[in-house]
Amino acid sequence: MDAQGVNWKDLAVCVAGLGVSGRAAARALAGRGARVTAVDARDDETARGQAAELESHGVTVRLGDGDTLPPGTELVVVSPGWRPDAPLPSAAVAAGVEVYGEVELAWRLRPADAAPWLALTGTNGKTTAVRMLAAVLSAAGRRPLAVGNVGTPIVEAVLDPTYDVLAVELSSYQLHWSSTVAPFAAAVLNVAPDHIDWHGSLDAYAADKGRIYAPGTLAVANADDPVAARLAGASPVAAFTLDVPRPGQLGVVEGLLVDRAFVADPVREAAELAALGDVRPFAPHNVANALAAAALARAFGVPPEAVREGLRAFTPDPHRIAHVMTVGGVHYVDDSKATNPHAAGASLAACESAVWIAGGLLKGADVEDLVRSCAPRLRAVVLLGADRDQIARALARHAPDVPVVDVAATDTGAMDTVVTEASRLARPGDTVLLAPAGASFDMFTSYGARGDAFADAVRRLPDPPDRPGTAR
8 A cells, every 4th residue: 555545456457558658657557566457559560569568567468459448447547638538438437447647646656755746737838837947946956857748757757756846737638537636836827728629618628727726735826817717716825917916926017027926025025036038938928937937936935036047047948939040031930839729829929020820730729819819910821731721711701901822732842832932921020930720730740840840941941032141
């Protein structure tokens, strides 16, 4: 029996999915004496190699069938992304068998002296904010690790005594399959329509995000996002805003990030945390990420100077409003990670005049509000991907005078065509912005591959004939 009161020995557990987190869960359970059967719909060379590794740990592996619940199963652990209506978890629920996600399993496996969790979720900005948080914690002399939906599987992290605090990024999928997780402090960055095809509705999606606020968790709220603020409840410990903060909030005053929550007298005092220029890449939504990270760190007792040092030391991940180069006075920016309308809108809000490259898999999201709000900023639009017609219809309604180029090609040279058309439409001072508002899997293996294709196509652009030696 472990510190959480669970006796794993001889428990019949089915681990669904042989991804990174699934394999970590299977190894951890087998190490505690559970009888583990891992299942996966794949039966290719990669899956067989993963199966062999797990079998060396005493795990039974069944490939080519991810739908059937093994007989005698007493617990199911699903990898992130398994829909609630998938055959295997549905069969488990019908049979009265409990279903965990990897995060729930990690919470139950953690030792009594485990590192506390500072957790965050949101439609957009999770990875950036959690890495900012880890950088701030490091600057304060702590030994943090960013985990959850990034990096090291959380099942492995909770069992590693090297770290004294975990900065945990949680997706709505992971939270859906969690029931007892209770972080020390938690924040919801924002909530906007995304993954509606998985959750079934915006309300269900938001409710799963709200699971991050467990009884006893110090709640950090986004005062600028009504849905996220509602999820935090009536009495959050702190809130963050892009406006001048009221007592109990972190916000922005005359170019500074300031704290009026974690000070001795929030009515009369404010702690200066950092300058706006310390936030990279600079954009309003990224300032909100920094404020959320700062709030979680301050809730954990981190001093103001560590927030400043951590934000200055933070290195942004690729494909997040990353400047590729400037050609002929036109700025080319890769925000391929903007895989939903909310993220694309935040990116466009940072541009005065944009040639917008958009399209992909919208995952059931509506683009009407996005197009309506960004229309005044659009010089032109170049569309690609499976759901580009939906964006085109919204543009026809809300931005009828904006030129639109439809690129139907899906071959490896399609991005060169897209970038060439965008460069033709752009004027000096414009930003050609890849902020697709959709997932990449219709044309690319990942949003990273899509961003790389964009950057490579930009680098192949010729110098304008009347502007030799253009800055690259």
